[in-house]
Amino acid sequence: MTTINAATYPIHFDEKAYNELNSLISKKNYSSIYILVDDNTLEHCYPRFMQLFTTDKPLEVIQIDAGEIHKNMETCMGVWNVMTELGADRKSLLITLGGGVITDLGGFVASTFKRGIDFVNIPTTLLSMVDASVGGKTGVDLGVLKNQIGVFANPEMIVIDAEYLHTVSAREIRSGTAEIIKYGMTHDINLFNEIKDNSQVNIVDLIHRSIEIKNDVVLEDPKEQGVRKVLNWGHTIGHGVESYFLENPEKEALTHGEAIAIGMVCEAYLSSEILDFPKEKVSEIKDAIIKIYGKVLINENDFQYIIELMKHDKKNVSGEINFVLLNDYENFEINCKASEELIRESLAYYNL
C-alpha cells in the first residue's frame, strides 16, 4: 500500500515499513530505544516486531497491564519511573506496540517525559490502526472520563502492519470495524456498504481508505476547532454509553466500537428528528449494527445518568452537549444540539 503523508510524519504500510523505521533510527541517531507493550502484545506481537526490526542501539522493553482500565496516570507514573531508572534521555525513542491504550498512553508518556521525546506508533489492533494511532491525539483517562488528560503530539512515524491483526480477537476486530463504518457514513458510504453486505472484505484496503479519510480531516483541522469534530459521529452518545458500562462493576464492559456502534444508532435517530436524515436509513443503520454487534440492554432508569456523563465529555462547552449529525450519508453537520428529552428518546429507540 502507498505511504500516506500526515502533517509532520509518514504512515508506512506492510513489511517495507520496517525498513523505513530502521532508516529513521539511523538518521536520528537516538541514544536508546524503549518499546512499550502490554502482556498481550509482548507475547503475540513483539516476536514478529523483533524479526523485522534491527538496531544496534540499546533497546529495552517496558510492559504495562492490558486494558482500558489501566489507561490512567498511575500507569504513566510507572512508565516514567522505569524510563528514568533505565536512563532514558531526551534523545531516546519510544516505540508503542499495541492497541489504542498503548498508542494513546505511550504518546502521552513520550510527549511529557523531559518535556517531550520522539515516539513511533505501531498499532496492532484494528481500532488503533484506523483511529487511535493517527491524528496526533494522545491521552489517558481520568476516572471514568476518557482521554481527559492529554496533549496533541505527532509521532515521528506510524507503521501499519495488518499481520498483527491475526493476534487479536474477532471481538476486537468488530470494535475497530465501528470506526470504519463511521468513516463510511460521513465520507464514503462504500465502506459501510462493503462491511454491511460482504463477509469477505479486504481489510487492508478498508484500513488504508479509513486512514486516508481521517488524515484528510486532521490535516484540515488538527486541533478540532471545526471540521475535525465530524470524527465524533456516534461518539457523543457512544462515549456516554462506554463510560456508563465501564463504571458499573456488575456490567460487562463494552468495547469502544460496541459503544460507538450504539452511539451511531442513537445519533442516526437524532439526525432524522433534527435534520432531514431519512428514517429508512436510521432503520438500515440499526439493523446492520445489531446484526454485527448484537443487542445490549440499556436500563431506562440509567438514561439520565448517561446524559450526565455526556455533559462531562471534553468536547462539550458550558454544559451543552454537542453532536455531529447527518443530513444524509456523506453529508454531515457539526455543532448540533439536541434536547435531553430527544437524547432519551434516541436511547429508547436503540433499546426498542
Added chain:
Amino acid sequence: MTTINAATYPIHFDEKAYNELNSLISKKNYSSIYILVDDNTLEHCYPRFMQLFTTDKPLEVIQIDAGEIHKNMETCMGVWNVMTELGADRKSLLITLGGGVITDLGGFVASTFKRGIDFVNIPTTLLSMVDASVGGKTGVDLGVLKNQIGVFANPEMIVIDAEYLHTVSAREIRSGTAEIIKYGMTHDINLFNEIKDNSQVNIVDLIHRSIEIKNDVVLEDPKEQGVRKVLNWGHTIGHGVESYFLENPEKEALTHGEAIAIGMVCEAYLSSEILDFPKEKVSEIKDAIIKIYGKVLINENDFQYIIELMKHDKKNVSGEINFVLLNDYENFEINCKASEELIRESLAYYNL
C-alpha cells in the same frame, strides 16, 4: 514598565497589567475562570488580585498545598479532578497566582486538561517573576527529579506585579536573586554588580532586565536545542545539590536559588579549570555568594551521590553531564564536559 513581547504572548507590568487581563478575558469569551493558588497566595495575594481583577464570568478558586514537595503528579490529579467536578471545559481559563510551583504545575495542568486549555501566569515570587513563569516550560517533579514530566506550552499572558513581593520572605527574595545574578554573569554583568555592591537596588528594574534577557534567549531557541542552554548556568550542579537536600529528610531543604548559587560557585571553578575564566573572578563569585547566601556544608561522602543525581538531569544525554561554562563574564560556552574528578573538586572548592 514597558510590555515585553514573548513568542506568542505579552508580559505586562504593574497595575495596568490587570486592565490587559480583563480585556483578554472579554475578547476570548472564556466560559469560566479557575484561579490556582496555594495556602500562602490565597491568604496574601488573592485579596489584592481580586481588588484589581473584575469579571462577570463564573470564577472558582482551586487551592493546593504550598511547597516544592507538592509539585508532583498527585497534586495535578487533585486539580484535574476538581476542575472536572466544577465543570471546567475547553473554553475555561486557568490563572496561576503563585510562585514557581504554582506557575509550573498550573501550566502543565492547563496544557494537558482536555488536551489543553488557556492559562495566564501571575508570578508572586521573585524566582517565578524572573524565571519560572517566562519561557514556556511547564512541569512537575518525578520523585526527586525536578521537572521530569512536563510540556512546552505558552500562557496567553504574564502579569508581573512587584507588589506581590511584599508577601514573600527575605529568603525567597534571595532565592530569586540567584537567577538575576545568573543573567548578570552570562549576559549583563551590571546586574551582578548591582546586587553585589548595593543594598538599595531597584528590584523592578532588575526584574524587567532579567525578563528581557530570558525572553531574548527563549525567542532565539524556544526548545532548548542550543543557546537556551545558557539559562542552565549554575543549574547542572545546582539541581544535583537541590535534589540531594530535598531527598535527605534529616537535612533542611535549600531554596532553588540557594542551590543554584552553590552551583554557580562550582561551575565558576570548572570554568577556570576547563576554559580561561579568570581565577580572581571565581573568588569574587564565591565571596559574593557566601555573603548573600551563607555557607552550607556538603558532606564529602555525598559528592558521588550528587553526581549520580546530576546524570539523571533531563538536560543530559547518554549519561554525559552537560555544562554551560564561562570564558569570561558575558561570554559563555554551552555543551561543555567535565570529568567526575573535576566536579568533585569543584564541590570541594565550594566547601573550602
